[in-house]
Amino acid sequence: MRALIVDDEARVRKAVRLLVDWQEHDIEEIEEAGSGREAIKVIKNFKPAIVIMDMMMSSGHGMELMAWVSEHAPSLKFIVISGHNDFEFVRSAVRHGGIDYILKPIEPEAINAAVAKAVGQWQSEERERREQQQKSIRLNEFRPVYGEKLLSSLIDDPGSAESAMRRLHAEGVIPETADQGRLLLVQIDSGDAALLQRFGNDSELLHFSLINICNEFLLPEGMGVAFKYWGAPMEIVILMWKQYDRAPELIARVNDGLFHTLQRRVHAGLGSVGQLPQSLPAQYAEADHAMRRRNLLQPDQYVHSAKSGPQDMGKGPVLSFSNVQEEWKTAIQSGDQGQIASAARHWIDALCRSGYVSSEMLQSWKSDILSFRLALLRETLGQDAGSPASELEQDDSGQTSPRTNSYAFSPSAWREWAELVMTRLAGEISRRRSRENRLIGEIITYIDHHYRSELSLQDIASHFYVSREYVSRKFKQEFGINFSDYLTNYRIDKAKVLMLNPDLKVQQIAEMVGFNDVKYFSKVFKKQEGMTPREYRNK
Incomplete structure (x- = not known):
């Protein structure tokens, strides 16, 4: 809190400084002025809470200062000190909001009591001012929100629109004549x-x-x-x-x-x-x-x-994703970055040449592109497309794709996004294919080592931690036949090589390639080669 001492005599100002227990009254800063006019200048800049002032000064009467304070700084509290026991001065001090009137010589008890009274009143009024200010702030915050909700309800809540309209009329937001x-x-x-x-x-x-x-x-x-x-x-x-x-x-x-x-x-x-x-x-x-x-x-x-829209511009049909889908598919399947960049560039060039690009169109394109990505994954990877599709969707969430509701169309941003989508899709397909090719190679090696044993589709699936369906589907994709036919063909081919050794009997050969029943072996052999094992050996 701040206080100002106003008196044309320096000794009086010094006496006031010494007599008042400023610390007890939480007054931290004190300034002085030698006249009423000087005091006005100090008040404007220093902004004290309390003024202790002499009534009679050679330059600027105390009455003038009180009148100015009453008009321009009404929250300020002042204590009048005077050597004149004049009722008119007392009445003037009270009229202009003075807290107390003290006669010279100044008594410590009197001036400290007056300062305490002034401080207490100023603090009380300051609390009221702050509370009122907070109320005003809350009210000012409430009114716009309240009005916005009512106005918004006219659009999105037809059921309450009539009552909201009546409230808006009552608040003066919308004229009743509207x-x-x-x-x-x-x-x-x-x-x-x-x-x-x-x-x-x-x-x-x-x-x-x-x-x-x-x-x-x-x-x-x-x-x-x-x-x-x-x-x-x-x-x-x-x-x-x-x-x-x-x-x-x-x-x-x-x-x-x-x-x-x-x-x-x-x-x-x-x-x-x-x-x-x-x-x-x-x-x-x-x-x-x-x-x-x-x-x-x-x-x-x-x-x-x-x-x-495009019709008003005299343009042809709106460009659709089907116009570029095959070029994109070829570029992705090639895995070539040059082809991918070219496909993205052709798309943007076609859009710009069309003369019309809207937010609605871009949203549709974006949806079509993401649907195309999922369809190509399923076409390429079959039922195993789920995992890479999820991974690509997670990548999408971490990347800033162009917004469809921007104020302008950015060809470079959309071209870069299209190129990024195609590059990631091509990379994911390539990685999955490489992984699957390695797995098929490992399965074939495993068959080569274990074809003499009892070997089933479930044995293969369990060993490589994949499903029976996955193994079966991959054999169909890679070799055009199912697993059991592949294994049978593999065993018969091995048997044909062993038959070149005249010292081996057919029964021995059958057992060596995984057939425990020589009759069944002969039947399978004849079905595949069109002749019995003995006929094959004797030809």
Whole structure:
């Protein structure tokens, strides 16, 4: 706490300094002034809580100082010291809010009691001021939130729209005469990191600033109100109930204001004029549709209606993923980085040549690309596609892919993303194929070492920690036959080599290649070779 001593006599100021127990009263800083006029200057800069002042001074009467304090610093508490026992002075001090009136010579008990009284009153009023300030802050925080929720409910809660409208009328947010309105939807570019950084990465503060700028153009003319739409985190809704045809002009003025303050401009989707509040859900859908279909290749067009689209531009059919799917598939299966880069580049070039790229189109493309990736994995890896698909999806979550709702289309960002998707998919397929080829090689080696023994599909699956189905499927894929046929063919081929040795009997050969029954061996041999083992040996 701070105190100011005002007296034209230095000795009196010194006496006051010595007589008051400042520490007991929690007063840490003390300044002095030699006149009323000097005291006013000190008060403006020093901002004391308490002033101890003489009434009669040669330069600047104490009455003048009290009058100034009463008008310009009413929270300040002052104690009057005077050598004149004059009732008029006492009455003036009381009238101007003085705490006490002390006669010279000053008694320590009297001045400390007066200071204690002044400090207590100032602290009490300061607590009240702070409490009132906190109440005001909470109220000011509550009112916008309350208003935003009511305004948002007009769009996303038709069942309560009529009651919300009545409350908004009662609060004076929307005039009771407003029976029609037009909704404008502004979507903030959430990828504008530089803009967000200017607001300390506080999106709420960014919202607040943009809404204030919009309302600077709306509220003075009573045209409408801008508010944060609670149904979407990065959207501002402008509701106009007056001069609807000036909506494009309003957005132009808002953009001029934004550019002047933040060097940015915003895009807005327009709804059609309709009855309030029942038309607002449809208006919002219309404005949102307009924003999703706006042409990102024309970033300088800031106002969009639901009619915007490729048909209005006289263009041909919208480019579809099927136009490039085969080129992508070939590039991925080749595993060649040059082909992959070329496929990504051709896609972007075709998009730019089309003259029309929208957020809606990019979202569809992104969905088609991810579906294509899963389909190619399944086509290439069969039922084993689940694990690599999950791994690629996890990679997606760790990478920043281009956003479909950006304010402009970035060919380089989308080309890099497409190239990354294809490169990772090609790499995953190649790794899986290599791993499977190694596994098949290991299985064939195992068969070569154990074909003489009883060997089943389950034995192979258990040894290599895979499923029976997996082994069976891989033999079909690699050799065109199932495992049992492969093993039989392998044993017969080994038997044919052994038959070149005339010292070995057929029964011995059968047992050596894994057949315990020579008759069954002869039957299998004849089925495969078209002749019996003996006929084969004698030919």
